[in-house]
Amino acid sequence: MTTEPALIVENLSLALGRANLVDGVGFSVAPGEVLALVGESGCGKSVTAQAIMRLLAPVIRQTGGRVLLAGQDITALPERAMRALRGQAMSMIFQEPQAALDPLATVGTHIAEALRRPLRDVRDQVLQMLAEVGISDPARRIDQYPFELSGGMCQRVMIACALISRPAVLLADEPTTALDVTIQAQILDLLRRLAAERRTAVVLITHDMGVVADIADRVAVMYAGRIAETGPTAQIFARPRHPYTSLLLASIPRLTDAPKSALAVIEGRVPTPAEFGPGCRFASRCPLADDTCRAATPPLRDMGDGRLSACFHAEQLP
Amino acid sequence: MTAPVLEVTDLAVHFPGRTGAPVRAVDGVSFAVAPGETLGLVGESGCGKSTVSNAVVGLVPPTRGSLRVMGTEMAGATRATKHEIRARVQMVFQDPVTSLNPRMSVGAAVGEPLLVRGLASGAALRARVDELLEEVGLRPEHAQRYPHQFSGGQRQRIVIARALALRPDLLVCDEPVSALDVSVRAQILNLLVELQQRRGMASLFVSHDLAVVRHVCDRVAVMYLGRLVELAPRDALFAAPRHPYTRALLAAVPEPDPVAQRAKPRVPLAGEIPSPSNPPPGCTFHTRCPFATERCRQEVPSLRPLGESMVACHHAETLA
Ligand SMILES: Nc1ncnc2c1ncn2[C@@H]1O[C@H](COP(=O)(O)OP(=O)(O)OP(=O)(O)O)[C@@H](O)[C@H]1O
Ligand code: SF4
Ligand code: SF4
Ligand SMILES: [Mg+2]
Numbered sequence: 327m328t329t330e331p332a333l334i335v336e337n338l339s340l341a342l343g344r345a346n347l348v349d350g351v352g353f354s355v356a357p358g359e360v361l362a363l364v365g366e367s368g369c370g371k372s373v374t375a376q377a378i379m380r381l382l383a384p385v386i387r388q389t390g391g392r393v394l395l396a397g398q399d400i401t402a403l404p405e406r407a408m409r410a411l412r413g414q415a416m417s418m419i420f421q422e423p424q425a426a427l428d429p430l431a432t433v434g435t436h437i438a439e440a441l442r443r444p445l446r447d448v449r450d451q452v453l454q455m456l457a458e459v460g461i462s463d464p465a466r467r468i469d470q471y472p473f474e475l476s477g478g479m480c481q482r483v484m485i486a487c488a489l490i491s492r493p494a495v496l497l498a499d500e501p502t503t504a505l506d507v508t509i510q511a512q513i514l515d516l517l518r519r520l521a522a523e524r525r526t527a528v529v530l531i532t533h534d535m536g537v538v539a540d541i542a543d544r545v546a547v548m549y550a551g552r553i554a555e556t557g558p559t560a561q562i563f564a565r566p567r568h569p570y571t572s573l574l575l576a577s578i579p580r581l582t583d584a585p586k587s588a589l590a591v592i593e594g595r596v597p598t599p600a601e602f603g604p605g606c607r608f609a610s611r612c613p614l615a616d617d618t619c620r621a622a623t624p625p626l627r628d629m630g631d632g633r634l635s636a637c638f639h640a641e642q643l644p
Numbered sequence: 645m646t647a648p649v650l651e652v653t654d655l656a657v658h659f660p661g662r663t664g665a666p667v668r669a670v671d672g673v674s675f676a677v678a679p680g681e682t683l684g685l686v687g688e689s690g691c692g693k694s695t696v697s698n699a700v701v702g703l704v705p706p707t708r709g710s711l712r713v714m715g716t717e718m719a720g721a722t723r724a725t726k727h728e729i730r731a732r733v734q735m736v737f738q739d740p741v742t743s744l745n746p747r748m749s750v751g752a753a754v755g756e757p758l759l760v761r762g763l764a765s766g767a768a769l770r771a772r773v774d775e776l777l778e779e780v781g782l783r784p785e786h787a788q789r790y791p792h793q794f795s796g797g798q799r800q801r802i803v804i805a806r807a808l809a810l811r812p813d814l815l816v817c818d819e820p821v822s823a824l825d826v827s828v829r830a831q832i833l834n835l836l837v838e839l840q841q842r843r844g845m846a847s848l849f850v851s852h853d854l855a856v857v858r859h860v861c862d863r864v865a866v867m868y869l870g871r872l873v874e875l876a877p878r879d880a881l882f883a884a885p886r887h888p889y890t891r892a893l894l895a896a897v898p899e900p901d902p903v904a905q906r907a908k909p910r911v912p913l914a915g916e917i918p919s920p921s922n923p924p925p926g927c928t929f930h931t932r933c934p935f936a937t938e939r940c941r942q943e944v945p946s947l948r949p950l951g952e953s954m955v956a957c958h959h960a961e962t963l964a
Contacts, residue, residue, distance in 0.1 A: 366825040476916045506688035506852070508913040511896040515912060533826055536898030539905045559902050577830035578900050579859035585878060586837045586859065589830035595795040596825065611827075 330397060332357045332494045332527035333378070333416070338391035340373055340382070340551075345599030347386065348374055348551045355527040355544075357494065360518070362542035362559070363531045366596055370551040371531045375497045378529075379418050380408050396494055413440050417488035421500040423480035427472040433483050434468040440487040451490070459486045460516055478509035482516070489520055496521070499531045514541050535578055539563060547571050550597055550607035553626060557633030565643075567635040569612050572643060606638070614639045647715055648676035649814050649846040650700065650733075655709035657695050661921040668920050669695040671870035672709070674947070677814065680844040684861030684878075686854060686893070688917060691867040693850045697816045700848060701735045702726065714813060731761065734807035738819035740799035744791040750777070750802050751787030757809045776805040781835060797828030801835065808839070815839075815847040821856060829856075836860055854897050858882055866890045869928040870920055876953035886955040888933050888963065927958065935959055 331354035340348040348370040355361045363371050376382045378393050392401045395415060400408070412418075417440075420426045427436060437452045438445035445452065449468070456464035459482040472480055481501060488496055498517065502510040518541055521528045532538060538545055538559065546556040547568065555568035566572035576590030594611045605620040606612070612619065618638050626634040655673045658666040670692040677683045685693050698704045700711060702718065711718040713729045721729070737743045744753055755773045758764040764772050774784040780801040791799055800820065807815060820836070821829045837860055839845065851857050857864055864881045866874040866889065874887040885891045892913040899905045915932045918924055927945050930936040939958055947956040957963070 366827055478916055506917075507854075507896040507898075508688065508892060509916065511898070511910075511912050512914075514898070515910065534898070535826075535900035536905070539900050539902040540898040563900070563902050574827060575900065577827060579830075579833065579855045580901070581855050581858060581882065581894075581897065581899060582901075582904075583859075585861075586840075588834055588837075589859075591830050591834060592827040595797065595828060 329356050331355060331394075332396060333529070334392075334394040335374070335378060336392045336394070338374060338377060338393070339389045340370070340377055341387050341389045342385060342599065346389075346551065346602060347599055348377070350391070351548070351551075351553055352391070353529075353546045353553070353556060355495070355529055357525040357527050358522055359543045360521055360528040360530055360541050362538040362545045363529055363548060364533060364535065364538055364545060365548035366533055368596060368598075369548045371548055372499055374548075375418065375499050375529065375531055378497060379412060379416065380405075381412075381418075413488070413493070414491045415493050416495040416497065417491075417493045418497040418499065419481070419484045419488050419501050421503050423477060423484045423504075424472060426484060427480060429472055432469050432471055433475070436483060437486050437490055440490050452486075455486045455490045456483075458520075459483075459489075460512065461486075476509075478505055478512065481505065481509075481513055485513075485516065485520070489524065489526065492524060493526065495527045495529070497529045497531070500533070501530070502537065503532070503534070510537075517541065535563075535575065547574075550602065551599065552607060552623075553634070553636060554608065555633065555635045555637075556626075557629075557631070561631060561633055567629050567633055567640045567643060568637045569614050569639075569643065570608050606636075614642060646679055648678050648712075649681075649714060650677040650848065651710075651712040651715075652676070652696070652700070653710040653712075655696065655699060655711065656707045657692070657699055657704055658707045663921065665921045668870050668923060670699065671920075671923070673867075673870070673872055674709075675865055675872065675875060677846050677848055679813075679846055680840075681863065682840055682847045682849055682861045684857035684864040685848060685850045685867060686852065686857050686864060687867035688852060688893075690917065690920065692870040692920070693852075693867055694818050696867075697735070697818045697848060697850050700814075701733055701816050702730060731757075731810045732813045733816060734810065734812040734814075735816045735818065736800070736803050736807050736820045739823050740796055740803050741791075741823075743803045744799060746791055748790075749787065750782075750789055750791065750794075753791070753802060754787070754805045754809060757806065761810070763810070772809070776808055779808065779839075780805045781831075795828070796824050797831050800824060800832050804832075804835065804839075808843075813846060815845055816850075817847060818850045819852070820849075822851070822853070833859060854894060866893065869917065869923050871928065871956065872947055872954075873929065873956045874953060875947065876955075880952040884951075884953075886950055886953050886960045886963070887957050888935055889929050892932075927956075935963060 334354040336352045338351045365371050434445045434452050438448050441448050453464045461467050461482050502513050542559045545559050545562045547554045549570050554570045573592045592611050606624050609615040609619045624636045624638045626636045653674045657670040661667045699706050751773050754776050755769050821832050863877050865872050868889050874890045924931050926942045927940040930940040945956045945958045947954045950960050
């Protein structure tokens with residue numbers, strides 16, 4: 327890719343008290359590209375997105391790393407300047423659209439606010455945006471309140487709010503997790519189309535490998551606060567270069583495998599930040615773990631095919 | 645044919661609605677679960693899956709219809725009969741955290757149903773609890789610990805051990821793996837399949853996840869707006885879905901395989917699920933169905949046999 331990345335995250339580290347929540351996470355996203363950040367609950371996906379937006383809860387500190395937006399380092403920007411960027415140069419959407427919308431504000435007011443203009447001045451633009459995100463009958467919906475909309479429609483409104491100012495970057499944190507599959511399919515199609523048309527760089531946070539397979543150009547797999555593996559979607563699924571990715575993919579029941587066959591199991595559970603040791607954080611569950619793994623942190627290594635893997639023994643995988 | 649463990653006939657559950665019209669959460673559902681069989685109940689949020697399973701275990705009263713467990717009618721049964729039958733049907737819920745009393749040790753929680761019914765006490769009870777813990781992949785020494793000392797997957801194992809204590813004839817599972825992390829989901833699914841095979845126990849398995857249902861069930865019932873739209877053996881349902889809604893649902897499942905997923909024809913289902921307090925007339929799916937005709941808007945399709953399947957669609961033959 328020759329275009330300059332819209333977003334670069336370098337070596338991001340976050341801490342909660344002494345616990346190290348996120349450790350040296352980095353990735354970049356090009357305009358029009360969808361990067362999926364996948365991992366299980368508690369692996370640090372959401373706090374990473376919040377750190378990029380600088381919307382971290384006060385108890386969480388950034389202990390290292392930089393965030394570059396269109397080449398500009400925004401890590402040390404004062405809060406005033408960040409406020410000017412949020413919702414303008416970069417936007418975020420969440421899992422529970424109903425909770426993110428103000429129950430006392432109409433659909434139109436929400437979207438106009440994203441443009442920072444009174445609704446009457448931008449009504450036509452808002453109506454057009456509602457149509458673009460697939461809301462039927464925009465002229466009626468524009469004056470409705472969130473409680474009058476279904477979850478799927480609320481998510482469309484959130485997307486309209488997030489994209490109307492044409493941000494360079496959209497952070498989408500589990501945007502379809504609370505939705506039904508038929509509605510999820512509609513929203514994923516919408517995100518894909520808008521990202522392509524508007525050249526928005528999208529960071530899609532999800533725990534669902536099906537969603538990743540559907541929409542992502544590239545994937546960053548996170549485990550316990552670190553990147554386990556990153557690379558193009560097709561390669562990650564076809565031949566994982568990290569034992570965690572490989573077991574995760576084997577553990578998912580699929581519409582194509584033999585019913586009732588034993589699924590691959592990842593023994594044990596994800597360690598909590600208090601349990602992180604000096605070595606690889608997957609070592610307690612990894613069938614390939616040895617003393618090397620328990621002694622030192624495996625660095626992200628270039629696998630020579632556009633992929634990085636944080637595993638000492640990546641070459642041993644089939 | 646052997647007598648079914650569970651027989652549900654024309655079950656309806658209506659809740660009082662906010663606006664006056666009742667919420668028709670379940671509106672005329674019939675099915676049976678044979679001994680040793682796992683029947684899956686799938687559908688999207690609010691279609692009434694949980695209400696069906698709650699009615700089966702007696703958590704909500706039916707508005708209409710019959711529920712027979714091992715041949716005994718539950719509607720209008722005496723308290724004593726209900727109490728006896730309830731022991732034959734046990735339930736596992738989605739959230740293992742709220743399903744366990746935090747102040748009760750694991751051993752006490754698992755043994756409680758036996759103790760309460762006077763079936764075991766003292767050393768015999770402890771031995772039974774140890775057996776149950778081992779059966780679900782935990783260790784006897786775990787009996788002394790408390791729920792907060794366990795991960796989500798282990799807590800779901802504890803919940804399952806407790807549900808098995810009375811050797812139920814029917815296990816009702818409502819989204820048993822939905823709250824679990826992807827990496828521990830497989831552990832619990834493997835356990836459920838093992839238990840089916842080892843105990844030959846019948847179960848009703850409620851889930852919104854079609855791949856999970858396909859993995860553990862023998863037959864599958866698809867619900868839409870409080871009614872069954874299709875009921876078929878697993879392989880028939882997944883290989884040749886008959887109802888337009890089943891097809892749309894299957895097409896919408898994103899498969900964890902980028903090559904297959906991206907090659908799939910995209911036929912997104914338009915629109916949203918109507919409100920169960922104001923269901924559309926005729927076939928309730930007609931507002932979203934690409935094949936709807938005038939007849940569909942007027943006449944309710946009944947669930948009728950077609951090949952190996954049962955399907956509630958006027959035009960199922962012509963769609964095949
Ligand atoms: N106690 C209740 N009072 C009023 N309405 C209820 C009650 N319980 C359920 N409902 C309504 O009944 C309908 C069916 O709900 P149910 O919980 O059975 O759906 P479900 O298929 O299990 O959905 P999900 O996938 O979200 O768990 C919904 O419209 C729901 O809001
Ligand atoms: S570094 Fe070692 S423990 Fe970590 S994933 Fe690789 S083989 Fe497993
Ligand atoms: S009865 Fe008509 S509306 Fe209903 S599913 Fe069949 S074709 Fe569609
Ligand atoms: Mg439910």
